[in-house]
Amino acid sequence: MTKVYVLHENSEWTVHLTKRLEELQVPYEEWHLDQGIVNLTEAPPEGIFYNRMSASSHTRNHRYAPELTSAVLAWLEHHNRTVFNGSNALRLELSKVLQYTALEASGIKTPKTIAAVGKENIVKAAQELGESSFITKHNRAGKGLGVQLFHSIEGLRAYIDGPTFEEPVDGITLIQQYIKAPEPYITRCEFINGKFQYAVKVDTSEGFELCPADTCQIDDMFCPVGETQPETRLTQPKFQIIENFNDPIIEKYENFLKQSEIKVAGIEFIRNTNGDIYTYDVNTNTNYNADAEKEAGRYNMLQLAKMLKAELEKKYFKVESV
Structure with a gap:
């Protein structure tokens, strides 16, 4: 059968x-x-x-x-x-380096990024990047693994030499330009069969680890996703589907997915204070937040099953x- x-x-x-x-x-x-x-x-x-x-x-x-x-x-x-x-x-x-090179090849802007292996080279990469504020992240990641924000080389050095440093599973740490948004949120666009389904506004005021899966709400307090646990979340949910989202970036994303032979994905971007879009993550194992979908009456797992x-x-x- x-x-x-x-x-x-x-x-x-x-x-x-x-x-x-x-x-x-x-x-x-x-x-x-x-x-x-x-x-x-x-x-x-x-x-x-x-x-x-x-x-x-x-x-x-x-x-x-x-x-x-x-x-x-x-x-x-x-x-x-x-x-x-x-x-x-x-x-x-499995590789943000491959993501960024493929995105750039499709005409999609990504933050300035340098890949490094070895703690001293992480510091050298940050110096070479030349940004007053920057973030680290793992090349093979998911759930915001290894994402840290720094405002100085000294702060970075203290982190990588300290007990909280996270060694990437593939050894590659990325040093990346910090994009300061006018408001603390990012946008995640969901695609099924290569076609845009909806966009989600994700509140980043509590940190960078932004897995939408419902199980994260129960099992992983470092991945908060939409339940009104902290008092700061009483006014609005962490995940909100944006009604009638329409932006030229969608066509670029659909072309990128077609070229990359990807049928199902969530793609995340952030706008800077000038409104410029920087795309920084392609998730081909995308999950959907149940509360946000129920509120909007949109159900992507159903569309995927269909x-x-x-x-x-x-x-x-x-x-x-x-």
Whole structure:
């Protein structure tokens, strides 16, 4: 029996999709790829494959899940299986360096960034960047891993020599221009099947770690997403879907996703005080905030499930014309 196969390493982030697949009566199977084997001497099953591997898998003790997923995707693509968010999407998910070079190649402005390996080179990179304020972040990240704001080289040096320094899983730390926004928020644009769905205004007043997943609200206080826990959140939610969002950047994003062979993504940008847009993150394992969607009456996991169902029916359940 042909079905939809969901490739991932975190069931808590995938359950919202599988519930929608069940609602639509779509046959599916989860491939939890924190460990396993890939038998290259055999052909994979027929079906539609959707990759949801996350760059932050190592924070859940799934250190080699991306590498295993890369092998699985190569196997699937070798046998010409239909894959949503295949090998190139995974490459970009796992490297902000690759994201930024691909975005710039598509005419999309990114913040000035220098990649460094080694603590002394992190300091040298900050000196070379020449900005009075700058941030650090991990090249392979997710959930805002390693994001710190600095206003001096001395502050950076104290951090990297201190006990709170976070070593990136791939060894690469990025030093990046700090974009000061007139108001403390960023915008996240969501795409399904390469097409824009909606934009979300995300309050950044409490920090940089901005995972929209509902499970973060329960399990990870460093990833606050929309529940009214602190008093500062009583006036407005952390995530708000922007009604009728329309900006020329959307067309650029859709072209970028097409060129990059990415079907499902969340792309984040920030505006500076002049209104210029800087794009700084492409998330191919995008999640959606339930409270924001309920308020707006928009349900992206449902749209995603419908896309997978349509592709399954198109490829395997065609009705012959009379």
